[in-house]
Amino acid sequence: MKRGVSPAFILILAMLVNTSCLASNEISVSRRAELVSLVRNDCGSCHGLTLKGGLGPALLPISLQDKAPEGLRETILRGRTATAMPPWDVFMNEAEANWIVEQLMKGFPNAH
Helix, strand or coil, rough: CCCCHHHHHHHHHHHHHHHHHHHHHCHHHHHHHHHCCCCCHHHHHHCCCCCCCCCCCCCCHHHHCCCCCHHCCCCHHCCCCCCCCCCCCCCHHHHHHHHHHHHHCCCCCCCC
């Protein structure tokens, strides 16, 4: 009996990838600009305006490369108990937090 990757597994994987892409595409250009401003200004007040660190750790691709995107998203949305990291879930939804994580992991854009 040959063993291989089942077609169902491939279909599920493709759906997950497409869902994450769709979530990013659902965020309007104007909302993306708002999120860039939020990260650069509000997050930057602790993580440094250039995101190189401050009260909070650096948010540069090199410093995030060993972090799980899901964990970063949860930190953004829920905050960190007993630290200065507040929850941001009242200001953004999960798709927006995922978009921020994607941008941080590849180098966050500058505010315009």
